[in-house]
Amino acid sequence: MDMQxxxxxxxxxxxxxxxxxxxxxxxxYQPMNKVFPQAEYEGIKIHDWSKWEDPFRxxxxxxxxxxxxxxxxLYAIIxxxxxxxxxxxxxxxxxxxxxxxxxNGISPLEYMAHRGFAGVGRQxxxxxxxxxxxxxxLDEIRHSQTQIHAMSNYNKYYNGFHDYTTxxxxxxxxxxxxxxxDDAITAGPFEFMIAIGFSFEYVLTNLLFVPFVSxxxxxxxxxxMTFGFSAQSDEARHMTLGLECIKFMLEQxxxxxxxxxxxxxxxxxRGYRVLTLVGMMMDYMLPKRVMSWKEAWExxxxxxxxxxxxxxxxxxxxxxxxxxxxxxxxxxxxHQAWGTFYNYAAxxxxxxxxxxxxxxxxxxxxxxxxxxxxxxPRLEHWREEAKKGNRFYNKTLPMLCxxxxxxxxxxxxxxxxKICYRESDYKxxxxxxxxxxxxxxxxxxxxxxxxxxxxxxxxxxxxxFNPGVDPTAPGFDALGAVLDxxxxxxxxxxxxxxxxxxxxxxxxxRGMATKNI
Amino acid sequence: xxxxxxxxxxxxxxxRLENFHGNQxxxxxxxxxxxxxxxxxxxxxxxxRFGDVIEKVLPGAFGYHPDWAKxxxxxxxxxxxxxxxxxxxxxxxxxxGLRHKDVVRFRTPGLTGIKGSCS
Numbered sequence: 038m039d040m041q042x043x044x045x046x047x048x049x050x051x052x053x054x055x056x057x058x059x060x061x062x063x064x065x066y067q068p069m070n071k072v073f074p075q076a077e078y079e080g081i082k083i084h085d086w087s088k089w090e091d092p093f094r095x096x097x098x099x100x101x102x103x104x105x106x107x108x109x110x111l112y113a114i115i116x117x118x119x120x121x122x123x124x125x126x127x128x129x130x131x132x133x134x135x136x137x138x139x140x141n142g143i144s145p146l147e148y149m150a151h152r153g154f155a156g157v158g159r160q161x162x163x164x165x166x167x168x169x170x171x172x173x174x175l176d177e178i179r180h181s182q183t184q185i186h187a188m189s190n191y192n193k194y195y196n197g198f199h200d201y202t203t204x205x206x207x208x209x210x211x212x213x214x215x216x217x218x219d220d221a222i223t224a225g226p227f228e229f230m231i232a233i234g235f236s237f238e239y240v241l242t243n244l245l246f247v248p249f250v251s252x253x254x255x256x257x258x259x260x261x262m263t264f265g266f267s268a269q270s271d272e273a274r275h276m277t278l279g280l281e282c283i284k285f286m287l288e289q290x291x292x293x294x295x296x297x298x299x300x301x302x303x304x305x306x307r308g309y310r311v312l313t314l315v316g317m318m319m320d321y322m323l324p325k326r327v328m329s330w331k332e333a334w335e336x337x338x339x340x341x342x343x344x345x346x347x348x349x350x351x352x353x354x355x356x357x358x359x360x361x362x363x364x365x366x367x368x369x370x371x372h373q374a375w376g377t378f379y380n381y382a383a384x385x386x387x388x389x390x391x392x393x394x395x396x397x398x399x400x401x402x403x404x405x406x407x408x409x410x411x412x413x414p415r416l417e418h419w420r421e422e423a424k425k426g427n428r429f430y431n432k433t434l435p436m437l438c439x440x441x442x443x444x445x446x447x448x449x450x451x452x453x454x455k456i457c458y459r460e461s462d463y464k465x466x467x468x469x470x471x472x473x474x475x476x477x478x479x480x481x482x483x484x485x486x487x488x489x490x491x492x493x494x495x496x497x498x499x500x501x502f503n504p505g506v507d508p509t510a511p512g513f514d515a516l517g518a519v520l521d522x523x524x525x526x527x528x529x530x531x532x533x534x535x536x537x538x539x540x541x542x543x544x545x546x547r548g549m550a551t552k553n554i
Numbered sequence: 555x556x557x558x559x560x561x562x563x564x565x566x567x568x569x570r571l572e573n574f575h576g577n578q579x580x581x582x583x584x585x586x587x588x589x590x591x592x593x594x595x596x597x598x599x600x601x602x603r604f605g606d607v608i609e610k611v612l613p614g615a616f617g618y619h620p621d622w623a624k625x626x627x628x629x630x631x632x633x634x635x636x637x638x639x640x641x642x643x644x645x646x647x648x649x650x651g652l653r654h655k656d657v658v659r660f661r662t663p664g665l666t667g668i669k670g671s672c673s
Binding site for chain 1: 586595653659
């Protein structure tokens, strides 16, 4: 008979040491700097990787257990939502366009974050960092998957959801979020950690997630709300990782401070530009508003971010550049962005519209310094014209910023009546920018940004038509050919919400769900 | 080196003049009329008459605006890269000194958009 031996249970600390730090070793067949070739070229000096602290001390075995539990709960709710036709409980079919924006613009970024963290997890010489990056990489692919599953339910009933993998690579406005991540993932591992781990996850994620998740809750979208909550506990870990990473870099060598500062300046600005889309969603696309973009910015950036930068001041880090301009612009960018999508509604995979009277009054109340003076007249004019059957569809392609790739819609610091134009000459060619922030980023690394795939220029070069299309044929319909290339269904995915198939179907189906017809 | 990289790295300018099939890019913005959310980008042959841009192309781009028909072209102020500039309508883009990716703006004094909102 075997002897019964009491199994010795490992303590958390011991288990973490064995299952994380103990997994690494110094190579002997090849020098370490060849095995980790990206660790030094950015100029960041790390003297002691063992000083890296993982605040959660999470090991892979525990990770799988937690995540499996979360998945079970999430899919039970998503199934129930689908079976009960939960989509008919949302406030109004206009809301669904916010989800289109999320699936097409944000979910592919989650996938890119998965790839990015897998990449930097390979490149960092420190084993604690590598394990933390591995888990974040898995989180990110989970987020991307659960978002796609949650929203695939909408794809059964509504337009514009059908081909986000093609659209993220081709559609003009989607080059904005895509190029943001392309920029991060083609940077070195340390810059990637500042770009995504710190600026995006720590400084800006509340501005991305809270509005969408609260927006979903306010507008009766249980499915989206649930994946938001399921991701939220991961986000808490990501934020802590981002903060730990920046503190680690700053503590390891004083020479790291100016490099990190430049990345903070750059990525705060890049993130802020992408968040323009979120601002517009909050102010215009949620039938039941949560809070205004301006209020969200004040709470989540100015207050929370301010406290963070006070905390980092002891390392010699100052808040990001251009905050004065950003503070002024918070009264304007959401209106400027919505106006842009109203202009180019013919080339969009979601619908736009002019706000109702009570929505305009809400905007006036939230934006007393700007809405009535600058934006109401234009929206009311558009509404009047649309009533006369003369809805404004801008068919001429816009000038784009070389860095953020957003059309040049932003105005001069301090003057919302003047478009802001900036330019640089590099190797005999002119490049144009929407702001000092975007020009700064270009001027520091021009060899990177001269490669921007600017959708407008690509169309004019003839690179955005399907194979076999002849742009020299008589009566060639360029816009139609570009929309074919985007795989956008003309008359279904694009144009105004008023009169759209989505609007008609939602009304008919909700009628069937609530009345005896 | 104009980029952080592990070795010498040269990027490819995706918007070289020769990629535009004989055209060059010209950007045109109308000051105080932000109903058009951004300046426009056009591909034009360098030999195109500048006046043809105004007479044949811009009406299609800006004509939706009620101010468009009220423009007195003799009073219009022009800017190139933000500096005052005097185009000759009878001459070509090239003869007017316009190169690939130049940006011009025009201001129409007295016209300030929908209800004076610069829309």
